[in-house]
Amino acid sequence: MKRTPFGGLILLVSMGLAMLGPIVTVILWAFAVKWRYPHLLPTEWGLKYWFAMFGRETVITPILTSLALTSIATTTAALICWPAAYAFARLKFPGRQLLLFSFIAAQAVPKFALFVSIAVIFLKLGLVGNFWGVVVVQMLSAVLFMIWIPTAAFRGIPPALEEAAFDLGASRLRVFVLITLPQAMPALAASYVLAFVSILFEVDSALLIGAPTITTMPLLLMTLSAQIIVQEAAVLCVLIWVPCAVLLLLSRRFMTARGIAQGFGA
Amino acid sequence: MPDLGTTSGGIAPRHTQRTGLGLQALAGLALVALPVGLLVTLILWPTVRMVTATFLIDGNLSSDRYFAFFNDTYTRANLRYTLEMGLVSAVVALAISFGIALYLRFSAGRIATLIHGLSLFPLFVPSIIISYALVRFLGPNGLFQLMLEQVGFTHYRTPYLTPVGPFLAFVWENIPLPVLVLSAGLSQVSDHAVEAARDLGAKAPRILFEILLPQMRRSLLIAFALIFMGIIGAFTVPYMLGPPAPEMMSVFMQRTLGNLHDPESAQVQAVVLMVISSIVGGFYIATMVKSSEAVR
Numbered sequence: 001m002k003r004t005p006f007g008g009l010i011l012l013v014s015m016g017l018a019m020l021g022p023i024v025t026v027i028l029w030a031f032a033v034k035w036r037y038p039h040l041l042p043t044e045w046g047l048k049y050w051f052a053m054f055g056r057e058t059v060i061t062p063i064l065t066s067l068a069l070t071s072i073a074t075t076t077a078a079l080i081c082w083p084a085a086y087a088f089a090r091l092k093f094p095g096r097q098l099l100l101f102s103f104i105a106a107q108a109v110p111k112f113a114l115f116v117s118i119a120v121i122f123l124k125l126g127l128v129g130n131f132w133g134v135v136v137v138q139m140l141s142a143v144l145f146m147i148w149i150p151t152a153a154f155r156g157i158p159p160a161l162e163e164a165a166f167d168l169g170a171s172r173l174r175v176f177v178l179i180t181l182p183q184a185m186p187a188l189a190a191s192y193v194l195a196f197v198s199i200l201f202e203v204d205s206a207l208l209i210g211a212p213t214i215t216t217m218p219l220l221l222m223t224l225s226a227q228i229i230v231q232e233a234a235v236l237c238v239l240i241w242v243p244c245a246v247l248l249l250l251s252r253r254f255m256t257a258r259g260i261a262q263g264f265g266a
Numbered sequence: 267m268p269d270l271g272t273t274s275g276g277i278a279p280r281h282t283q284r285t286g287l288g289l290q291a292l293a294g295l296a297l298v299a300l301p302v303g304l305l306v307t308l309i310l311w312p313t314v315r316m317v318t319a320t321f322l323i324d325g326n327l328s329s330d331r332y333f334a335f336f337n338d339t340y341t342r343a344n345l346r347y348t349l350e351m352g353l354v355s356a357v358v359a360l361a362i363s364f365g366i367a368l369y370l371r372f373s374a375g376r377i378a379t380l381i382h383g384l385s386l387f388p389l390f391v392p393s394i395i396i397s398y399a400l401v402r403f404l405g406p407n408g409l410f411q412l413m414l415e416q417v418g419f420t421h422y423r424t425p426y427l428t429p430v431g432p433f434l435a436f437v438w439e440n441i442p443l444p445v446l447v448l449s450a451g452l453s454q455v456s457d458h459a460v461e462a463a464r465d466l467g468a469k470a471p472r473i474l475f476e477i478l479l480p481q482m483r484r485s486l487l488i489a490f491a492l493i494f495m496g497i498i499g500a501f502t503v504p505y506m507l508g509p510p511a512p513e514m515m516s517v518f519m520q521r522t523l524g525n526l527h528d529p530e531s532a533q534v535q536a537v538v539l540m541v542i543s544s545i546v547g548g549f550y551i552a553t554m555v556k557s558s559e560a561v562r
């Protein structure tokens with residue numbers, strides 16, 4: 001099954017076009033001042049639309065709303081999930097396997113359908129369009145990353161080190177802060193990043209539970225993408241996506257097949 | 267005290283071991299209570315409430331809403347379109363990924379590294395970004411059309427706002443997962459088995475169908491289930507790239523709830539989608555459990 005380098009080259013070029021072509025188009029648009037049919041590339045370049053975007057409150061407000069929503073939801077989820085992950089990894093209690101398993105099973109529920117059920121309840125309670133209502137629902141997107149990645153990380157820390165510290169008389173808290181936590185830190189940070197990005201770009205609950213009072217950044221992007229001036233949506237795309245892609249790249253070690261299977265797939 | 271925690275990694279410091287289990291159990295339950303509570307209040311309760319509500323009309327048990335659902339031609343067309351989209355996109359994404367994984371398994375060097383990197387790129391691109399990017403790339407007068415016209419092809423017809431649009435986006439998004447899963451599976455097929463077969467005169471297709479595919483069956487099934495569930499529940503991709511009709515189920519639900527203000531029908535649509543998804547999900551979990559038992 002040996003292939004010639006030529007075959008590999010064809011695969012490489014076609015994949016490069018298919019995978020990068022769409023994103024390259026958006027980046028070109030973000031820096032184009034004039035790009036008219038049938039020119040292959042923009043005929044005039046510049047940052048005109050970047051400056052135009054930042055002068056507008058209708059653009060700034062959704063970005064700030066999204067950052068606030070996402071930070072609050074992700075941090076709260078971390079505060080309640082990380083200790084739980086430690087418990088799942090290190091403590092024995094009745095129902096441990098079943099409860100841990102329920103976090104995978106929860107992923108099999110189609111999210112949009114679930115948000116319909118929540119939206120109907122929120123409609124009755126008058127919580128639709130409420131900032132805190134959206135925060136609580138968006139936390140759901142974080143729970144999986146925040147339980148699974150840290151649980152695996154805490155399990156991966158060899159108990160021998162902690163036991164040695166106990167034997168020398170260290171308290172449980174001291175062992176946790178000085179030994180367990182530093183070793184789990186990269187995984188905790190990665191789970192935070194993955195959860196943060198997935199909430200930042202979350203459309204489904206923002207639309208069903210936040211709109212029209214709460215406009216988040218992805219909802220703004222949807223509105224802008226339907227408008228005539230192409231550059232505005234392109235600028236927003238580049239502005240938001242590039243920092244997130246860098247963050248994700250830094251935590252790519254934790255985006256294993258298993259993690260993705262559980263997180264992104266369903 | 268029997269092996270406290272050696273298999274599960276649990277630790278009980280010496281001084282708590284005598285009364286340890288009770289204390290540890292309490293601490294454990296207390297620590298997991300909040301996230302479990304979140305699942306109960308935001309997933310379990312709304313789902314149970316919704317399923318019950320769809321069967322109750324003025325306090326009486328009735329399946330009329332489901333009859334209405336399955337008797338409506340447009341609704342049935344949407345459901346069918348959703349399932350077909352999931353099936354076709356998942357199969358095509360798996361076929362392409364399997365090809366990439368095979369290439370990566372049997373080649374090395376800089377080109378293979380680049381192809382591996384490119385195949386994982388969609389992991390870093392959220393749905394909303396790729397949907398918009400595909401509109402600009404494949405849409406009317408998009409970069410792809412401009413490139414084709416440069417080489418003299420002028421009959422490009424855009425897939426934007428046709429079923430091909432979301433199909434392409436779903437395939438694009440679902441390359442990384444099977445490439446990772448299948449690469450892991452293929453790396454366990456020994457070179458010896460392949461070489462032995464080749465020495466005995468087996469051609470590439472025969473090696474593929476008789477050695478590689480049988481060993482990959484479980485990985486392929488798991489990947490298929492995950493991709494299929496993801497696609498039939500997707501909203502952003504069909505909303506931004508798909509035709510106005512037929513609609514995929516999530517878009518249909520959004521319009522039923524948001525524009526038609528008909529929460530009752532929207533809930534029935536949601537329950538039908540949940541049932542289909544849970545059948546596939548149950549199958550996925552059964553396969554996962556079986557394979558982890560096989561490992562043990």
